[in-house]
Amino acid sequence: MPRVLIVEDERKVRRGLEEGLAGVGYEVEAAATGPDGAQLGRDGRFDAVVLDWMLPGMDGLEVLRALRAAGQSVPVLILTARDAVEDRVLGLDAGADDYLVKPFAFAELLARLRVLLRRGQPDRETVLRAAGLEIDLLRRRVTRGDAEIALAHKEFALLEYLARHKGQAVTREMLGRDVWADPSYALTNVVEVYVNLLRKKIDAPGERSRITTVRGVGYRLEE
Numbered sequence: 744m745p746r747v748l749i750v751e752d753e754r755k756v757r758r759g760l761e762e763g764l765a766g767v768g769y770e771v772e773a774a775a776t777g778p779d780g781a782q783l784g785r786d787g788r789f790d791a792v793v794l795d796w797m798l799p800g801m802d803g804l805e806v807l808r809a810l811r812a813a814g815q816s817v818p819v820l821i822l823t824a825r826d827a828v829e830d831r832v833l834g835l836d837a838g839a840d841d842y843l844v845k846p847f848a849f850a851e852l853l854a855r856l857r858v859l860l861r862r863g864q865p866d867r868e869t870v871l872r873a874a875g876l877e878i879d880l881l882r883r884r885v886t887r888g889d890a891e892i893a894l895a896h897k898e899f900a901l902l903e904y905l906a907r908h909k910g911q912a913v914t915r916e917m918l919g920r921d922v923w924a925d926p927s928y929a930l931t932n933v934v935e936v937y938v939n940l941l942r943k944k945i946d947a948p949g950e951r952s953r954i955t956t957v958r959g960v961g962y963r964l965e966e
């Protein structure tokens with residue numbers, strides 16, 4: 744049974760989520776402030792975290808950074824009233840796995856949460872190799888020869904996805920759906936921003952990019 748932590752200061756929303764998720768069989772714990780959420784989330788007993796952005800004490804981004812700094816790779820869904828692309832990028836860059844804008848339908852939240860929980864399941868394959876890179880999924884490390892390449896959370900997820908489809912063209916829609924759990928990302932510049940961030944980190948200076956842009960389609964990572 745999935746265990747979900749809800750961090751939300753608005754009592755009505757928190758109660759609604761607690762009851763809704765308990766109603767579909769999830770084990771739910773809730774916190775009403777940032778520091779309480781960070782403390783509960785740090786011990787690693789949750790399969791997913793639903794995290795409000797605006798919180799008393801510490802905001803959602805600070806809570807998220809605290810969780811990631813404590814080594815927690817638990818999937819995090821951020822709730823927020825903000826909807827600017829820059830804010831999304833900020834949240835995703837801080838290590839959020841997905842983003843839901845308030846007000847949202849409970850069915851939508853449930854669908855997103857299911858995707859995150861599925862993605863969190865262990866995979867038999869723990870090291871991927873593509874484009875001269877070694878991607879260690881358990882240690883969350885990327886190396887090229889002896890050099891380690893430091894990637895932000897979402898950059899890593901993007902590289903992992905491209906590596907699982909190495910040599911194939913993947914569409915922006917696939918990336919939106921499977922990496923961001925939201926096909927509408929294909930319509931924003933978020934996918935492109937992240938592909939370019941990733942290129943800067945994995946490409947050798949002066950060489951052709953390891954990620955080819957396939958015109959009118961999307962992107963392809965070298966085998």
Ligand code: CA
Pocket residue numbers: 751752753795796797798
């Ligand atoms: Ca709030």
